[in-house]
Each structure stands twice: as C-alpha cells, then as structure tokens.
Amino acid sequence: MILTKEEMEEVVLKRCWLARYWNLCVQHDILLEIAGQKYEFLSSLAPLPLEVVLSAGQKAKEENTADKADLDERNRFPHDLKIPTEGQNLLDAFELNQEEAEGVLFKQAWLTYFKRRAKTHGLEPDIVDERLQFWINLSSRSPTSHDAQLMLREA
Structure with a gap:
C-alpha cells in the first residue's frame, strides 16, 4: 500500500502523539509493564x-x-x-x-x-x-x- 503525502504526514503525527503520551506514562508510572516498551518503539519512529x-x-x-x-x-x-x-x-x-x-x-x-x-x-x-x-x-x-x-x- 502506498500512502499519499497527506496520509504519511498523518501517520507521522499520530506516531508523535503516541510517543509523547507513552513517555508521559513512563514519567508518571502508568502502565509500567508496557509503557517503556511502547515509548521506545514509537520514539524510534518519531524521535x-x-x-x-x-x-x-x-x-x-x-x-x-x-x-x-x-x-x-x-x-x-x-x-x-x-x-x-x-x-x-x-x-x-x-x-x-x-x-x-x-x-x-x-x-x-x-x-x-x-x-x-x-x-x-x-x-x-x-x-x-x-x-x-x-x-x-x-x-x-x-x-x-x-x-x-x-x-x-x-x-
């Protein structure tokens, strides 16, 4: 599947959104069993x-x-x-x-x-x-x- 420029921009922004909020989970000890792993993965896609x-x-x-x-x-x-x-x-x-x-x-x-x-x-x-x-x-x-x-x- 090939994404349009706009669709790709949306994917990047949603990765950023998720990276930011998984990082907040890590910082505030929320869902620690998965938060760190999710943050690391998403921050590698959206540094x-x-x-x-x-x-x-x-x-x-x-x-x-x-x-x-x-x-x-x-x-x-x-x-x-x-x-x-x-x-x-x-x-x-x-x-x-x-x-x-x-x-x-x-x-x-x-x-x-x-x-x-x-x-x-x-x-x-x-x-x-x-x-x-x-x-x-x-x-x-x-x-x-x-x-x-x-x-x-x-x-």
Missing part, C-alpha cells in the same frame, strides 16, 4: 514528537495566513476567546510549569493542524474557519491554565 507537532501547527498557521484575506474581522477574533465558563474567573488563571506548557502547546498545534486539514477538505465549513483562527490566535501567546481548559472543551 522529536513535540517539535514535529509544533512544526505541523506552525505550517497550518502559515497556510491559513496565506488565504485568510477572505475572512472578515469578526472571524479573526472568535466570540468565545477568553470568555469564562460558569464559575470561572479570568483572574484565577495560573502559570503553568514547563511540562504543562509544553502539553498545551502540543495540543494547540495538534488542533490547529487538524482544523486546517478539515478546512482543506471542506469539512464543517460553517465553523471550521472560526475554530482554526481561534487556535491560531491562542497559540500566538504563552499558554495559561485557561488555555488548557479551553482545549478540554474543544476535544
């Missing part, structure tokens, strides 16, 4: 998962910048950016440690990549532009605890 996924997210941002002239001002600044959810206060945001910040950046890049892919394939055209721009805007600043909460809503 720099964070860098690869961040690069894919950056590429998606750049591709979107190239064709965003057709977006109006309203879509460039999504409606729900930094709006607190029930019982949440924006002032309650706290600084993330390095591992948490990397996790947020990884997920933002992942979501940016897949929203861009959805746009390219014409999926959910009524909302994908807005969601893509939302993740691009969010990834242009340092991650906060609220960003982590927003990703949970998106997933």
Whole structure:
C-alpha cells in the first residue's frame, strides 16, 4: 500500500502523539509493564514528537495566513476567546510549569493542524474557519491554565 503525502504526514503525527503520551506514562508510572516498551518503539519512529507537532501547527498557521484575506474581522477574533465558563474567573488563571506548557502547546498545534486539514477538505465549513483562527490566535501567546481548559472543551 502506498500512502499519499497527506496520509504519511498523518501517520507521522499520530506516531508523535503516541510517543509523547507513552513517555508521559513512563514519567508518571502508568502502565509500567508496557509503557517503556511502547515509548521506545514509537520514539524510534518519531524521535522529536513535540517539535514535529509544533512544526505541523506552525505550517497550518502559515497556510491559513496565506488565504485568510477572505475572512472578515469578526472571524479573526472568535466570540468565545477568553470568555469564562460558569464559575470561572479570568483572574484565577495560573502559570503553568514547563511540562504543562509544553502539553498545551502540543495540543494547540495538534488542533490547529487538524482544523486546517478539515478546512482543506471542506469539512464543517460553517465553523471550521472560526475554530482554526481561534487556535491560531491562542497559540500566538504563552499558554495559561485557561488555555488548557479551553482545549478540554474543544476535544
């Protein structure tokens, strides 16, 4: 079976995703009987998962910048950016440690990549532009605890 360039890119990104999360399992003593072996295997196929996924997210941002002239001002600044959810206060945001910040950046890049892919394939055209721009805007600043909460809503 021969994969297209896009399919191969998806395989690489999924290997990166799995390598990252098996590594987290190793670090946090989760499923130790298989985590180390899975991480070693996947990291041999995807040695720099964070860098690869961040690069894919950056590429998606750049591709979107190239064709965003057709977006109006309203879509460039999504409606729900930094709006607190029930019982949440924006002032309650706290600084993330390095591992948490990397996790947020990884997920933002992942979501940016897949929203861009959805746009390219014409999926959910009524909302994908807005969601893509939302993740691009969010990834242009340092991650906060609220960003982590927003990703949970998106997933």
